[in-house]
Amino acid sequence: LQLGDPGHIAWARFVTGFSLMWHGDLEEAREQMEGALEVARQRGDAVHVSRCLTYLTILYRRCGDVVRTRDYATQSLEAAKATNMPEYQASAHANQSWLAWRERNFRLTLAEGEQALAIWQQIPELHASYVFRWTALLPLMAALHATHQSGAAVQKARELLKSGQMRLPDELEAVVRHTIATWDRHEGERAAAAMEQTLALAQKLGFL
Numbered sequence: 001l002q003l004g005d006p007g008h009i010a011w012a013r014f015v016t017g018f019s020l021m022w023h024g025d026l027e028e029a030r031e032q033m034e035g036a037l038e039v040a041r042q043r044g045d046a047v048h049v050s051r052c053l054t055y056l057t058i059l060y061r062r063c064g065d066v067v068r069t070r071d072y073a074t075q076s077l078e079a080a081k082a083t084n085m086p087e088y089q090a091s092a093h094a095n096q097s098w099l100a101w102r103e104r105n106f107r108l109t110l111a112e113g114e115q116a117l118a119i120w121q122q123i124p125e126l127h128a129s130y131v132f133r134w135t136a137l138l139p140l141m142a143a144l145h146a147t148h149q150s151g152a153a154v155q156k157a158r159e160l161l162k163s164g165q166m167r168l169p170d171e172l173e174a175v176v177r178h179t180i181a182t183w184d185r186h187e188g189e190r191a192a193a194a195m196e197q198t199l200a201l202a203q204k205l206g207f208l
Contacts, residue, residue, distance in 0.1 A: 014055075
């Protein structure tokens with residue numbers, strides 16, 4: 001702020017908000033990222049606008065705010081297409097998957113989530129390193145479980161724990177591992193109960 005440079009201010013506010021969001025300070029994060037978005041729009045910085053919209057969508061999703069998530073997901077997809085940023089297009093599809101899951105439209109949940117994963121897979125520099133795949137994987141897990149595709153749901157759970165992915169909160173990681181372990185022991189009923197517990201906790205913690 002002391003520098004008085006709008007570009008530096010927009011970037012600093014975004015990074016501050018981004019860090020606050022993953023720390024769990026969602027309201028402070030919202031203020032910073034909305035501020036970054038406003039400055040980026042004033043400057044006509046389309047790339048930074050796309051970046052802010054992408055993570056504001058995730059922030060509102062983590063708050064469980066369906067209305068704002070839908071609004072920002074639409075804006076973020078349009079911005080990502082305009083700036084030719086496929087990684088952010090994929091994020092928008094992942095968030096659309098979550099919205100479809102909230103509406104119990106499981107077919108659309110699966111279509112949007114798989115589209116997000118496919119786009120990330122096709123980007124060479126992100127092939128194995130994009131850390132936020134949970135944004136698509138968790139709605140996919142929920143939809144697969146709801147449509148009695150247990151094996152496929154557990155496979156998505158395995159992907160959550162792959163090297164290079166964002167570390168989930170300890171309690172959530174623990175129940176994911178428990179779900180996988182019970183499935184691998186062919187304990188169908190216990191695995192289903194564990195998956196229910198996993199999804200409920202993910203929703204409670206703002207990841208689903």
